[in-house]
Amino acid sequence: GIPIRTTLDNSTTVQYAGLLQQLTMKARSTVRDIDPQNDLTFLRIRSKKHEIMVAPDKEYLLIVIQNPCE
Amino acid sequence: MSENLVSGKTSLKGPKTSAKKQKGENKAKESSKGKRTQLGKKDKIDLSMASIGHPEIFPLVFTTKTQEIFNCRVDEDVTEENCFKLIKKEDIIQDLKTRATISDFHPIKKVVLEYPGEELLVVFDAKFQYGQNFYFVASEEAKENLLKPPETAEEKEEEKEEENREETLEVHPYKPPVHKPWVSLGSEKEVEEESVKDTITKIKYMISRVRRKFGAPITFTDKNASHVKDSYVECTSYQDKTYSIKMLEKNVGIQMVPKLREASTQTKWTYPKNAATQYFPRQLSSEEKEESLSSEKLKEFLTSVHLRMEIALQQNEIMNAFFDDWKALAEDESSSGGKPDVYLKAYQSFTDLRHLKDRTISWVCWHPTIYGIIAVSAGERLSYEEQVNLSDKSLLQQSVILFWSFFDPIHPQLMLECPEDIYCFQFSPSDPNIIAGGCINGQVILWDISQHEEKLQNAKTVADGIEITAVNMDNRMGATFENRAETCVQLVTCSPDGSVLFWDIPATKLPEQPSSEKVKEEETFYVPPDVPDTSKHPDVCWKPLIKINLRESDTNIEYGPIRISLKELHYHSKPSEKVQSLNALEVPAKESPYTEMSIPSSKNLKVLENISTDFFVGTEDGEIVYSDWEMEIHSDSAKPVSQKHAQKYIIHTETINTLQRSPFFKDIILSVGGRNFAIWREGVTNGPILQSSCSAGRYTAGQWSLTRPGVFFIGRDDGNIDIWDILKKTHEPSHLQNISKSTITFISPWTASPNQHFLAVSDDLGVLHVWEICQPLSHPSSNEDANVLDYFEREVKYLKYCEQEFQEYQELQAKTELKWSWRHRGRKQV
Numbered sequence: 001g002i003p004i005r006t007t008l009d010n011s012t013t014v015q016y017a018g019l020l021q022q023l024t025m026k027a028r029s030t031v032r033d034i035d036p037q038n039d040l041t042f043l044r045i046r047s048k049k050h051e052i053m054v055a056p057d058k059e060y061l062l063i064v065i066q067n068p069c070e
Numbered sequence: 071m072s073e074n075l076v077s078g079k080t081s082l083k084g085p086k087t088s089a090k091k092q093k094g095e096n097k098a099k100e101s102s103k104g105k106r107t108q109l110g111k112k113d114k115i116d117l118s119m120a121s122i123g124h125p126e127i128f129p130l131v132f133t134t135k136t137q138e139i140f141n142c143r144v145d146e147d148v149t150e151e152n153c154f155k156l157i158k159k160e161d162i163i164q165d166l167k168t169r170a171t172i173s174d175f176h177p178i179k180k181v182v183l184e185y186p187g188e189e190l191l192v193v194f195d196a197k198f199q200y201g202q203n204f205y206f207v208a209s210e211e212a213k214e215n216l217l218k219p220p221e222t223a224e225e226k227e228e229e230k231e232e233e234n235r236e237e238t239l240e241v242h243p244y245k246p247p248v249h250k251p252w253v254s255l256g257s258e259k260e261v262e263e264e265s266v267k268d269t270i271t272k273i274k275y276m277i278s279r280v281r282r283k284f285g286a287p288i289t290f291t292d293k294n295a296s297h298v299k300d301s302y303v304e305c306t307s308y309q310d311k312t313y314s315i316k317m318l319e320k321n322v323g324i325q326m327v328p329k330l331r332e333a334s335t336q337t338k339w340t341y342p343k344n345a346a347t348q349y350f351p352r353q354l355s356s357e358e359k360e361e362s363l364s365s366e367k368l369k370e371f372l373t374s375v376h377l378r379m380e381i382a383l384q385q386n387e388i389m390n391a392f393f394d395d396w397k398a399l400a401e402d403e404s405s406s407g408g409k410p411d412v413y414l415k416a417y418q419s420f421t422d423l424r425h426l427k428d429r430t431i432s433w434v435c436w437h438p439t440i441y442g443i444i445a446v447s448a449g450e451r452l453s454y455e456e457q458v459n460l461s462d463k464s465l466l467q468q469s470v471i472l473f474w475s476f477f478d479p480i481h482p483q484l485m486l487e488c489p490e491d492i493y494c495f496q497f498s499p500s501d502p503n504i505i506a507g508g509c510i511n512g513q514v515i516l517w518d519i520s521q522h523e524e525k526l527q528n529a530k531t532v533a534d535g536i537e538i539t540a541v542n543m544d545n546r547m548g549a550t551f552e553n554r555a556e557t558c559v560q561l562v563t564c565s566p567d568g569s570v571l572f573w574d575i576p577a578t579k580l581p582e583q584p585s586s587e588k589v590k591e592e593e594t595f596y597v598p599p600d601v602p603d604t605s606k607h608p609d610v611c612w613k614p615l616i617k618i619n620l621r622e623s624d625t626n627i628e629y630g631p632i633r634i635s636l637k638e639l640h641y642h643s644k645p646s647e648k649v650q651s652l653n654a655l656e657v658p659a660k661e662s663p664y665t666e667m668s669i670p671s672s673k674n675l676k677v678l679e680n681i682s683t684d685f686f687v688g689t690e691d692g693e694i695v696y697s698d699w700e701m702e703i704h705s706d707s708a709k710p711v712s713q714k715h716a717q718k719y720i721i722h723t724e725t726i727n728t729l730q731r732s733p734f735f736k737d738i739i740l741s742v743g744g745r746n747f748a749i750w751r752e753g754v755t756n757g758p759i760l761q762s763s764c765s766a767g768r769y770t771a772g773q774w775s776l777t778r779p780g781v782f783f784i785g786r787d788d789g790n791i792d793i794w795d796i797l798k799k800t801h802e803p804s805h806l807q808n809i810s811k812s813t814i815t816f817i818s819p820w821t822a823s824p825n826q827h828f829l830a831v832s833d834d835l836g837v838l839h840v841w842e843i844c845q846p847l848s849h850p851s852s853n854e855d856a857n858v859l860d861y862f863e864r865e866v867k868y869l870k871y872c873e874q875e876f877q878e879y880q881e882l883q884a885k886t887e888l889k890w891s892w893r894h895r896g897r898k899q900v
Binding site: 002003004005014017018041042044051053055057059060062064066 | 351352353354359362363367368371372374375376378379382383386
């Protein structure tokens with residue numbers, strides 16, 4: 001994916017955009033394989049350090065990276 | 071005779087013998103039988119040419135000897151043309167007698183003897199017509215024929231020739247075959263051989279039977295031959311053991327045929343191939359970005375998506391899903407394990423003979439950034455009364471602040487000279503090169519050690535450092551406390567003359583030459599005269615920003631604050647706003663006669679509201695005063711009322727030597743003084759949350775632990791340190807450790823690294839002990855924060871409860887007194 005607007009530095013943004021785009025496509029295809037009527041609405045990846053939330057759409061993708069420690 | 075003949079001299083049929091010269095001539099008849107020898111035939115052997123139809127001709131071999139005898143030498147007497155030779159019979163017989171068997175005529179001896187005539191014809195057979203070179207004619211007739219016919223034959227031949235010559239074209243006339251006499255050529259023998267003849271005469275039997283017996287009726291019956299014994303003779307086969315054929319060798323044919331098997335494989339040829347792609351990510355140009363940002367689709371997308379995102383974020387806020395309960399459980403287990411014996415391990419101790427002889431250390435401070443640097447301030451060991459009369463005492467030694475480094479326990483790294491004994495000092499939190507110190511005589515001194523910073527970092531021994539002093543106040547400084555304001559530029563001091571002063575540290579670096587100034591102040595109780603040293607320094611004015619006089623509202627008695635504790639204020643605003651002062655009061659404090667204000671350029675000031683302006687003050691008399699320093703204009707008198715709602719607590723009996731906020735909880739304060747210590751909570755006005763019982767010795771120093779929220783250290787006058795752990799025991803210290811022999815004057819904990827926690831303890835002898843805090847004492851358990859907080863809450867509740875109880879009790883008391891008085895009255899009346 002091509003980043004349009006970001007709050008991070010360029011290289012990180014590009015990396016996140018590319019990788020998460022692919023992952024979203026994969027996730028969406030998985031969901032649809034199981035049930036063709038279904039579609040992916042939200043993707044959350046929790047890791048040790050961050051939580052990445054992805055909201056997909058037909059053309060756009062919104063990615064939020066959050067630090068989960070409260 | 072047959073054997074002789076078998077010797078193969080003659081053979082009529084078949085191949086001729088290859089002997090060129092036929093030797094000898096035999097008189098004996100030679101029967102030319104060819105190859106076939108007679109088998110068992112004893113008959114006369116017919117040597118004649120009977121087999122070929124000339125029974126009177128006998129071929130003979132004449133040896134040379136015989137030829138000489140009879141003058142029929144070949145090519146001499148007898149030639150081809152003249153091939154006839156007549157030999158007398160008598161000669162032959164004589165020859166036969168003389169030479170017997172070796173005579174050539176021997177085979178035809180009989181024929182010769184039987185010859186009727188006198189002369190025998192021998193013909194030289196040059197062509198080997200009859201097999202031999204000579205032949206003997208046995209009969210007269212034949213002789214005659216031979217002699218003559220050749221003539222006739224010759225004649226005929228001549229005639230023929232003539233005729234032929236004459237009649238060349240004439241067809242040969244047909245001549246019917248002329249009967250010729252049978253000439254035996256020897257085939258009779260074979261015929262005889264082949265014929266079957268009886269060798270034995272046959273036996274003839276004649277059986278006769280009477281005629282009438284023929285044709286009689288006969289009945290036949292069947293009989294099994296096996297039933298009757300001996301009816302038949304059997305010749306059964308049996309294995310004859312004597313006879314066995316052993317197969318010694320067997321020829322066996324073997325053919326080797328390889329097994330045919332089809333197999334096939336299909337391999338995929340994978341070979342390593344270097345492939346590299348260099349790419350860079352696609353990026354939109356800024357116009358495209360603008361365009362897509364403003365597109366409708368994006369807006370729709372955002373509206374549709376943001377709800378989901380908000381839900382997710384909210385969930386994250388509500389609960390921390392990353393919390394590992396299992397791990398947390400484990401930590402609790404480990405902390406409640408066995409107790410180690412030693413909590414503090416001796417690390418190092420520093421003392422300097424030159425400067426610290428007979429001196430006591432009044433204050434210890436760690437360098438905030440450089441590892442292993444501690445600064446101690448040395449002071450005179452003076453008793454209370456002597457301190458009063460300080461003005462008369464001349465200083466024997468220069469007062470210094472010494473910098474120690476871990477790496478060099480003997481030589482101090484840096485020495486800061488000061489005009490007077492430093493009572494307390496602090497590093498500026500934002501700039502560790504600036505040190506503010508308060509002297510006994512009331513001066514506030516600023517040092518800038520930036521030029522020596524490198525030396526400090528390298529921890530080389532420095533002979534001594536020189537220092538710069540900036541002199542200002544005439545108070546005996548109690549405690550200096552640096553305030554944070556993003557960059558630390560403010561200093562708060564309090565002194566026993568009842569004033570709390572806010573100073574503004576110049577933001578710019580001090581020039582090489584210090585700036586100092588004398589400030590005129592009104593005389594207060596403890597003001598000693600200015601030390602003349604200050605006159606060295608140029609006159610630069612450094613005045614406090616705000617001065618607050620602590621007075622008891624009612625009695626107008628001044629407090630003598632010795633320790634001050636302010637709430638630490640953290641700002642999240644960016645330095646760009648350049649907040650230089652904590653707050654600028656709208657009320658110009660110039661009006662206050664007790665205040666000398668030099669308000670810095672107003673453009674930098676901003677009013678920051680919602681800041682806590684409360685502070686705790688510990689006084690010399692052992693009082694804890696809680697008030698705020700915000701000036702307010704009294705509505706009536708238009709005079710600023712310095713403080714309101716001051717609260718005073720008298721818990722301690724002697725001077726408070728420690729008033730410190732907990733590094734973990736901003737509203738928990740530890741106060742140590744006299745024989746007890748207390749923990750206070752800001753906002754809880756009833757009293758201290760925790761108050762220790764009076765101990766045997768005096769508590770001389772106290773500090774919170776930097777790493778564990780419920781632990782603090784109390785120093786005593788007998789050189790022991792009490793380590794208190796609120797979570798474990800609240801009635802007595804959890805651990806005691808002896809540090810030195812003399813009174814402990816100051817404790818300062820420090821966290822140098824996550825694994826190294828130090829405790830610097832100074833004592834009255836001028837020795838600085840650095841101890842390492844062991845892990846159980848330095849590492850908090852997982853929920854210690856929460857636990858300690860819980861504890862405080864409980865205590866607060868308990869206090870409230872107690873108060874309530876007390877109130878109720880009082881009410882009850884009042885009631886009962888009333889009742890009593892009533893009764894009394896009643897009695898009186900009655």
